[in-house]
Amino acid sequence: MFTIEIIGVWLAVLLTFSIFSYLYDDNPFYKAAEHLFVGVSAGYVAAISFWQQVQPNLFGRLWPQIDPQTELSIFGKAWYFIYDVFGWITSLFGILERGVFPKGGIEGHSDIRIIYVIPFILGIFMLLRLFPKVGWLARWAIAYIVGMASGLRLYAYLNSNVIEQIKASGVDFSADWFTIINKIIILVGTIAGLMYFFFSKEHKGVVGKISRIGIYFLMISFGAHFGFTVMGRISLLIGRIYDLIKFSVAQYYNATFWIMGIMIIILAIWAFKKDKQKQPEVV
Amino acid sequence: MNKFLDLFIKLGSVDRRIIFVLIAVSVTVPLIVSVDKDVRITANSQAVFDTVQELPVNSKVLISFEYGPSTKPEIHPMSLGLVEHIFRNGHKICATALWPDGNFMSTETFNTIAPKLNKKYGIDYVNLGYKPGAEAVIKGIASDIATLYTKDLKDNVLGAIPMMKDIKNINDFDLVISLSAGFPGTMEWVQFACDPNDIPMCSGCTSVQVTEVLPYIENGQVNGVLAGMPGAAEYEQLIREEFTDMDRSSAMALKGMPAQSIAHIVIVLAIALGNITYFIQKNRKK
């Protein structure tokens, strides 16, 4: 019987092979899968950000669920009236369930924090970028993000990536000779590498020689990076093939074999047709 | 002799699809045949293992899941290994995610390990879930978890979870582990949480990221790193040496290592072949 789980497995295998089919050539399978990926991931990230951040941390602070017995002031009543209007609109005027703005407020926080109207407004400004006329308002929101990221990074990079690194480069001469030699090599390599980065003048004379050594260290480092990159990519491929092997068993109605077979046939027909279309041009 | 050299030149200009097929075969066959071989333990993996092993009794560990399905084969075996190791030693885990997909990865990890070791949600582990905001989220966790997370992944109000009663912020943890596949990840945890608050930290990261994290390890900002799938395989082997009742068939990364070996050899040979062709052609031009 084809349950929703089996359908899912077949779909997964189909999409996997669709992407892999790019290895043969750019083809409709790949293009379709690629576009599906773009669409689904856009919706996926948006949904997750909404339910994990905006709903609990923004709306949840603006309209927390409060004890039904507490008496609200007139202002409070008006505030929750706005909430109910939102709820009414998001439930398509009462047709659907009130999911985003459940009745009585959002569970989690206990006090109303009106000040969170500011990020709400800035967030809306961000979305206004979609409309060219008022798009400039998004700059306010971007300014907040950029300003804060700069403030955070300035200190963090200075501390962890510069000061701590310089501190660590010191050589401890009480250690055994092997450690000392290694430490010296690291120190020389780091300084030489930085020399290469930061002397914007022509690399000549002593500076030139040192930065030349710097390049050697950088090359070894890049080489290792390359090796790791190959390693990582192969690991990911192993993961995919492992899944395909898992889905080839009878429990999933041999999804892998069926889809691979059908796809090869369709691709062959497609390639044959394309060749035929091309031939007149070549001749 | 010339004919022999011609053969090399021909080999050097084969269609790239042939290389594709070679790679596919070199990965697929060892996975189907499934060979089991021990791996060599590198200093870094040993350091991660020792850090976890030497945690004082009843420690609390923060694990952050910063990877998704795209890098799952590299990092997921590490998650399983680390979580199992931590649970078996009787410590508690609090999980967070800086990537949206991290939620699913953490859920899957706990669903695999917790029932097996009879660990209870809310008492032995808590899963806080994903928040967008990268560094700002880490900073939030470093200062006050309750303002950032009002509810956990399972929709429990944070105050109602027994384990969270004595956890206020990063200082209440004895170790932070970042399972990271890029930005935000290990680097941000070092910068915004562990360096400022002086909390021991370990990392499990994708191979691509290792060189980026390397300087942190050399000077002890990070205790150790599990590097890609081989790192995961080493960890799987280490915990199986420690806990002999664990069975080797569940070690996903160890299973992948033969395929990894052969694929690497194929690529190295391809590079060698490419260079031989290059030298022959260069000599002929002269």
Next chain:
Amino acid sequence: MLKRKIPLFIVIFVGFLTLIGHFVTNASIQNFVDNDSTQWFDIIAAFAVFLGSLNLMKLQIDKVVKKKKNWQYSVIAIFGFAFAIFAGFFYRGTNFITVSNIKSENIEMLANVIADETDNNADLVRKNIEYYNLGFAIPYEFQFELIDRKQFLNTSQIENKEDAFDFMLKKIQEDQINYYLNEINNNSEYFVPIKFLNYENAKDFAKEYSPYYIQVEPDGYKVRLDNVKDISRLAQDISNYKTFYFADTSDDKKYRKLKKFKYNMFKGVDKYLQGFPISNIYMTVSSANGLVSKIGDKGDCKILSKTWGSHIQTEGSLFYWMFQNIFTPLSATMFALLAFFVASASYRAFRIRNFEATLLLGSGVLLMLGRVPAGQVISGWVMLYILMLIIGVIISTFINSKKIIFTIVTLGLVLITISGLLTGFNPEILAYISLPVIQDWIFAVPTTAGARAVMIGIALGIIGTSFRIIVGLEKSFLGE
């Protein structure tokens, strides 16, 4: 003004505020920087995510409307987006079944049905149902009750929640008083388990039950009583003092706790009244109905859904299904595809053109081989041979005569072979230059040096840019 000056002001203000937060110990600034401002950042970042998604869809819709090349594929992208939104906001799935009104004679059969459906242990399920059937568990740990230190209220007792709450408080009070009575009776010299902050308070409390001693502790005052007169009042006083269960409006902090307790208890009662929850989660109501019909008349079944928001990570929701079967294979395969291209690229483009390229390639190859099991068989002897060949390459840059180079290299190789034969190629002797060891050294020393240079270089760049942004020199983010 609005378009340029305000954003610039925001950047400078927020940037400095965040930076200052690292150094200043002013509580309100730090609180804002550590908590609220980062929260705002996170919230705005989430809106930025929405913007990205919507922008992408705008582009795709544009393609379809204008019938640009390959517009058919854009329809698929739009469909994918719509599907994800549907799964995220309109259809949550996550249906689960609760059973109530379970008669004790039906428990055994019901447990079997549920265990069968959920792949669970029937015994365990039976115990869970039995526990449920005991009634609503008072959320308090009793000192003198036997089943898990819990007391239960049956369905008729919780029909009126207010009454149930009062009844519950009474039970808790009884238990506390009994507990302290027991403590006091067992000790002739009784230490009151309360730390008083000042001497006067301690005295006020103690004088009612004279004679007393007040003991000074590092963090407060402790009262010792000998031969307490009014034991039951003391027990009640202590329990009043120590817990929030009996607070009135005069003690604001405790009273708020009490109200929260009541609120949570009411929610717990509502949840209990829903029935015994079965752990399986179904995507559609119709699939859940299969189990409902199997349960039949063994209990009253209800089909409920998980709350909105938690549905996105619950197995059994449409969103999770989409993640598992569409998002995962697509994103994972996209990355796996690169394995093939990395391989073919390194085959075609990786050439030893000069010394730098040799270093790059050498370190890459060593790493690839040294980190996998296959590389472990390459012993120091093999490395020695390779070393000899490398020496040959190096001297060839100094000496032009092919004859001399050839002789030196051959001599070296023969020497290695002879010493190898003499020792039986024992890998132990040359273990310190075996491939994995050399690889480890390259990884730990020169690679670290290079990586550190890169790290510091990038960091200085970021620090510079951040500084320029904060002081308002860098305005490129304004789109200028």
